[in-house]
Amino acid sequence: TSVDKIKANGFVTMSTNAEFEPFEYKDGEEIVGIDIDISNKIAEKLGVKLKINDVAFDSLTTELKTGKTNFVAAGMTADEDRKKNVDFSDTYFDASQSIITLKGSPIKTRADLTGKKVGVQQGTTGDTYCTDEKGTSDVKVASTERYNKGVDAIADLINGKIDAVVIDDFPAKKFVEKNPDKLVKLDDALTVEKYAIAVPKGDTEMLKAVNDVLSELKSSGELNKIIDKYKAA
Ligand code: GLN
Structure with a gap:
């Protein structure tokens, strides 16, 4: 299964587009941000290292479809069109x-x-x-x-x-x-959106791993701490 393979490899691959501060951006050579902190928690939970693929935003769903990555954390809005191609975790941020x-x-x-x-x-x-x-x-x-x-x-x-x-x-x-x-x-909010982590369609095991981590981060208050840290940064 996907998680067995991740554990055997010793790493989990996450794809993102590191041009979206404060969710993912470069601090010198290092990619940092809210999504990176969440992704590190996912890797920690699986007991493996995190590997990051930094690609163009519009190729992220292709990364999932072609098996190049285990999950996408990219301030990605869980929208209906994308749900045809990927599965989304529980949401973790309200945006517009x-x-x-x-x-x-x-x-x-x-x-x-x-x-x-x-x-x-x-x-x-x-x-x-x-x-x-x-x-x-x-x-x-x-x-x-x-x-x-x-x-x-x-x-x-x-x-x-x-x-x-x-x-x-x-x-x-x-x-x-x-x-x-x-x-x-401007003060106008044009849309109502919620961010979620995307996994390959049908990968229920990976989806569960992600949702377990999100639910722990929410109930412990850690998610809010991560967001506040980057608000101030
Ligand atoms: N939330 C927007 C979307 O999902 C933009 C995300 C981004 O640019 N990283 O399309």
Whole structure:
């Protein structure tokens, strides 16, 4: 079984996209963040080492499908489309998409995104919201500019190439904290989302291992401690 194999190998593989502070990001050479702390607890529980694959966000579900990884911890929203391809753990964080603009921008609410050029991270729920293929969103942006890294979208916003960035609220807060003179995060919450850890479809054993750890981290208060640590960082 998957867990027997992990124990025999002596390591468990987790895939992520380390461009999403505070959930996963690089501190020098080291990848750190909320998801890394949770993943280390999962490895500890299995009695093995943690191996991290750092890949593009939009290839994470493929990593699971092709057997390249045991789980994905990437601030990933448990959404219905993804559930066709992967199984999700219990959720561990409530999030929403939010808007970042330049200070003094005419964009003050989500309605003001209409007709604007908006930067998103490729393949994320922010991309889905802005692109609005189903025509259900309440904004009709002029164009969605897709980036592999949130930080590149922020750079284009500062350069004036795009009018706003739509990204998850906690990373948005971190970007604004780093550029307080130039950027603002609007109060509008565009979506209601919950993060979960993804495992290969049908891997009930891995799913149980992940859920056991999440439930322990929640009941002991450790999960809140981890989140608070990165709020302050
Ligand atoms: N929560 C968003 C999603 O799941 C973005 C995640 C990320 O960029 N790491 O699509």
